[in-house]
Amino acid sequence: MAARKTTAKSNVSADELKHYYREMLLIRRFEEKAGQLYGMGLIGGFCHLYIGQEAVVVGLEAAAEEGDKRITSYRDHGHMLACGMDPGGVMAELTGREGGLSKGKGGSMHMFSKEKHFYGGHGIVGAQVPLGAGLAFADKYQDNGRVTFTYFGDGAANQGQVYETYNMAQLWELPVVFVIENNQYAMGTSVQRSTKSPSLWERGASYGIAGEEVDGMNVLTVKEAGERAVAHCRAGKGPYILEVKTYRYRGHSMSDPAKYRTREEVQKMREERDPIEQVRDMLLTGKHASEEDLKAIDKEIKDIVNQAAEFSKESPEPALEELWTDIYA
Numbered sequence: 001m002a003a004r005k006t007t008a009k010s011n012v013s014a015d016e017l018k019h020y021y022r023e024m025l026l027i028r029r030f031e032e033k034a035g036q037l038y039g040m041g042l043i044g045g046f047c048h049l050y051i052g053q054e055a056v057v058v059g060l061e062a063a064a065e066e067g068d069k070r071i072t073s074y075r076d077h078g079h080m081l082a083c084g085m086d087p088g089g090v091m092a093e094l095t096g097r098e099g100g101l102s103k104g105k106g107g108s109m110h111m112f113s114k115e116k117h118f119y120g121g122h123g124i125v126g127a128q129v130p131l132g133a134g135l136a137f138a139d140k141y142q143d144n145g146r147v148t149f150t151y152f153g154d155g156a157a158n159q160g161q162v163y164e165t166y167n168m169a170q171l172w173e174l175p176v177v178f179v180i181e182n183n184q185y186a187m188g189t190s191v192q193r194s195t196k197s198p199s200l201w202e203r204g205a206s207y208g209i210a211g212e213e214v215d216g217m218n219v220l221t222v223k224e225a226g227e228r229a230v231a232h233c234r235a236g237k238g239p240y241i242l243e244v245k246t247y248r249y250r251g252h253s254m255s256d257p258a259k260y261r262t263r264e265e266v267q268k269m270r271e272e273r274d275p276i277e278q279v280r281d282m283l284l285t286g287k288h289a290s291e292e293d294l295k296a297i298d299k300e301i302k303d304i305v306n307q308a309a310e311f312s313k314e315s316p317e318p319a320l321e322e323l324w325t326d327i328y329a
């Protein structure tokens, strides 16, 4: 159960690299657009952007297979885009319109897709962790070989329900990958201020759960670690923890004054570790793509995001009668 050093493979193909570049850029541009629409008053309520963390979800989706499940917190737009949910449907949900994936009634934190096996979108910190183990329980019961990716943050990692879940998941050998997206902050509280034991994945050892720390700014190291985690789960060995070290460039949510860290800290991360720039460099220095090729991809992504934004503005607001649908009682 020792920490493993993840070293990115150098024999990755041009097509694979371009795929990662495209996927990460889609999330980045989508989130920038969402930030703009929020600023224009077109998006209301909560909105937590994923900018900076793109390599985490894109790397892990590359390790997933058809039918695998995913569940996450409120910082969920990237997860939805990476598992193939429609950008227009996500954006229209942010603007609260009929064409949104929850018909405009869920908003940023509450979207689901049965088709893509995406189980939300959860606003209560840590709440998705036991739910993720429950999804994995169903898969184990049905013996279908599927794995559930259960994402949560460094702040959520201090919650009691996480450890009750670890205990049961290991006891029942559930096929669940616990992904701690350690972006170093829980709202305005840094990991250093919230815990004396900063190695979050090692806490799984108390329950006998294997895991490792991963460089979450490098999509290739994330993918490799994801493959190890998934192989462990599919082999029937129970859960696996990936503590993915990442960083969010924007505030916690759109209403964060960001007084708890310096501009220089953010700037340094952007300049030295940016996940998209790293892949861009690999593509160019490896002569897998020219500047022109990348410009064409940039344009393709810009068009997708602009279309999603247009759709999110043109789609009508839900009819009043919708208040009485999709409710239990």
Ligand SMILES: Cc1ncc(C[n+]2csc(CCOP(=O)(O)OP(=O)(O)O)c2C)c(N)n1
Pocket (backbone or CB within 6 Å): 073, 075, 123, 124, 125, 152, 153, 154, 155, 156, 157, 183, 185, 186, 187, 252
């Ligand atoms: C049970 C609960 N307590 C507090 C909050 C308020 N809250 C929302 S996000 C957050 C921080 C969580 O940070 P982390 O788990 O690191 O995730 P990140 O926002 O960094 O993705 C808090 C305290 C909440 N939503 N639910």
Ligand SMILES: [Mg+2]
Pocket (backbone or CB within 6 Å): 153, 154, 155, 181, 182, 183, 184, 185, 186, 187
């Ligand atoms: Mg955090």
